[in-house]
Amino acid sequence: MKKIYLIRHCEAEGQPPEAKLTERGLKQALELSWFLSDRKIDRIIASPYKRAIQSIQPLAQRLNIEIKTDQRLIERVLSTTNLSDWFEKLKTTFDDLELKFEGGESSQEAMKRIVEVLEEVFNSESKKTIIVTHGNILSLLLKYFNNDFGFEDWRNLSNPDVFLLKNEDNKVTIERIWKG
Incomplete structure (x- = not known):
C-alpha cells in the first residue's frame, strides 16, 4: 500500500513564489513536523515556492530527508492579467474544467500536471511520500478523485491542511487528517 500525505502550505505573507x-506560519510548520514525525516518511516533494518549502523544512530536517522540488506542484495560474472578479471567475472553473482566462491554465490543465x-x-x-503544494492545485487533485469536491470545499481548506491518500491495489481513498 502506498500512502501519500498531500499538504497545503502553512500561512504565508502573500501569493508570489518568493x-x-x-x-504564525512558521509555528504551524513546527506543529506539522510534530504531527507527521512518526509516520515513517521516505520521500518529500514540494512546490519550489518558498512558502511550500518552509512549510515542510522542519520535518525534513528532523527526518534528515532531502526536499525534492517539482515545478508541476506550483499554484495554478488563473490568469496573467489582474482580474477584479477573480473570486467569481475561480468559482466558475470548478464547474467548467476547460474554462481558461488570458495567460492562465484551465482546471483540466492544472489537474493534469499534479496527477x-x-x-x-x-x-x-x-x-510513504509527502507532497507539499498550494490550495487551488490541491483542490483540483482532490476533485480528480472525487468529482463532488468543489469551490466551497476549496474555500474550507485551511493553512496548513493535510490529506492522506492511500492507494491499495489501485483503489484510492482520501481522508482529511489535519484538524488545524
Missing part, C-alpha cells in the same frame, strides 16, 4: 511564511506527479509517486519505490 512569499515567506508568516510568524502526473501523483502517478510517478504511485510507480516509485517510495511507500
Whole structure:
C-alpha cells in the first residue's frame, strides 16, 4: 500500500513564489513536523515556492530527508492579467474544467500536471511520500478523485491542511487528517 500525505502550505505573507511564511506560519510548520514525525516518511516533494518549502523544512530536517522540488506542484495560474472578479471567475472553473482566462491554465490543465506527479509517486519505490503544494492545485487533485469536491470545499481548506491518500491495489481513498 502506498500512502501519500498531500499538504497545503502553512500561512504565508502573500501569493508570489518568493512569499515567506508568516510568524504564525512558521509555528504551524513546527506543529506539522510534530504531527507527521512518526509516520515513517521516505520521500518529500514540494512546490519550489518558498512558502511550500518552509512549510515542510522542519520535518525534513528532523527526518534528515532531502526536499525534492517539482515545478508541476506550483499554484495554478488563473490568469496573467489582474482580474477584479477573480473570486467569481475561480468559482466558475470548478464547474467548467476547460474554462481558461488570458495567460492562465484551465482546471483540466492544472489537474493534469499534479496527477502526473501523483502517478510517478504511485510507480516509485517510495511507500510513504509527502507532497507539499498550494490550495487551488490541491483542490483540483482532490476533485480528480472525487468529482463532488468543489469551490466551497476549496474555500474550507485551511493553512496548513493535510490529506492522506492511500492507494491499495489501485483503489484510492482520501481522508482529511489535519484538524488545524
